[in-house]
Every structure is written in structure tokens, then in C-alpha cells.
Amino acid sequence: MKIVVCVKQVPDTNEIKINPETGTLMRDGVPSILNHDDANALEQALRIKDSNPDTEVVVVTMGPPQAKEMLQECIAMGADETILLSDRALGGSDTWATSNALAAAIKKIGSYDLIFTGRQAIDGDTAQVGPQIAEKLGLPQVTYVKEFYMEGTHITVKRALEDGYELLKLKTPCVLTAIKELNTPRYMSIKGILKSTKAEMKVWSAEDIGVDLNKVGLKASPTNVFKSFTPKPKGEGLKVEGDTAKELAGNLLASMREKHII
Secondary structure, X not given: OEXXXXXXXXXXXXXXXXXXXXXXXXXXXOOEEEOHHHHHHHHXXXXXXXXXXXXEEEEEEEOOHHHXXXXXXXXXXXXXXEEEEOOHXXXXXXXXXXXXXXXXXXXXXXXXXXXXXXOOOOOOOOOOHHHHHHHHHOOOEEEEEXXXXXXXXXXXXXXXXXXXXXXXXXXXXXXXXXXXXXXXXXXXXXXXXXXXXXXXXXXXOHHHHOOOHHHOOOOOOOOOOOOOOOOOOOOOOOOOOXXXXXXXXXXXXXXXXXXXXX
């Protein structure tokens, strides 16, 4: 079995700031990490490999050359092969253009049985790339996967909804997008870290994957970000004091009448 996992290197949102003048993300000095949901997608692929040693896990990402560091982490966690799509022609791609490039790369890989992606990237929060890849490859898909069971070529998944969940059955090949409830990603192992330092990493250009240059990159991206901004901090809340519940309630009502809320 061959499993393809699509991942993304993202800025650590705990460290990120927005330039108040330009409204753009300030990435200088901000560490990059493996996207959280993508780590869950990789972990599920590795669990399948743990149960079926003949499984091959191939990790694919699109990004700048420094994304190699993230791919090394994926090897250290247990992935067998990594592929980096890196080309100026792919720069500035939105979700539509990104999925075109990733779908072309997956076609080049070929002979896959299962494709995993994270639900969404923490720097975009669109949750669009995984489903778009499925559409462009003509594959069945299930998003927001929180539980996974597999018997042969038959898969049963539990899909999270706002008000419950769905149990769905499907056959491979298919595309699944993972959420954090699916599993707990493993740490890199010492053996894996040593392996990652010697592993050969494939770097493919737009020409290598044979993608239509009119369907990738900034000019081919129909999405435009109108504005990015940091929400203004909220003012201090109202603190109501009193020695008894009755006194607290009375003081609260008095404050609300004073502010013409009631």
C-alpha cells in the first residue's frame, strides 16, 4: 500500500504579528512548524504502516527551500519518502492554484491507495485544499475525520459535524482530511532523526510535475486578501462587588440601569 500525505510548513501563530501599516503578516524571526492538522494526517498514515509493514508513506509539500527542514521532521517521525514542490512559478498560489500543483504531483507519484491531508492550515483556515485535490483527481473524499478504521480496501470513518457525527464507508483510493481528535502525533525518534540526515529528498519544479503554468502561481490565483488586521483589544469588564448574592445582584442591576442597558 502507498499512502500520500500532503503537509504544509506554516508560521507558528503563537509568535506571529501583523504590520499595522501594511496589514500583512510579519514573518521575520517567526519560527516555522509542521501544520497541526497535517501532523495528525501523517500520524494516521504511520499507524497504518505500523499495522502493515509493507506500507509506504510519501509526504508531499509545496513551499520554499526551507520547507526541507519540516520534511526532515516527517522522515524522523517515520515517513519513507518526501517530495518538495519548489518553484518561483508556484509562488503566491491560493488554495485553487495550490491544489492544482499538488494534484499534478500526486499524479506523477502514481499508484497511491490513500491520500491524507490536514483539515486546514493554521495560517489560512480555509479547509479547501484537501477537497479540491480530491475533485481534481476524481476521488471520493471525507473531511473532518475524527476516527478511522480499515479492513483491506474498505475504510470506515467517523466524520465530525457541528451537531454530531457521520459514520461513512468508502473504498480506496480516496482522500481524507484529518482533525486533531483523530490521534496524538508521535515524536521524532532518535533512529528516525539519524535517518533523516541521510535521506534523499526529492525537489520537483513546475516542469517536473507537468502542471499547466496558467493554473498555478499568483497570477492564476482568483483569491485576493482584502485586508488583514489585529482586532482591537477589548476594554476592561465591569466588576461588581458585594458581600451577599442579593447585594451583588442589586449592584449589577444598578450598573446596568446606569448604562441604560435595562
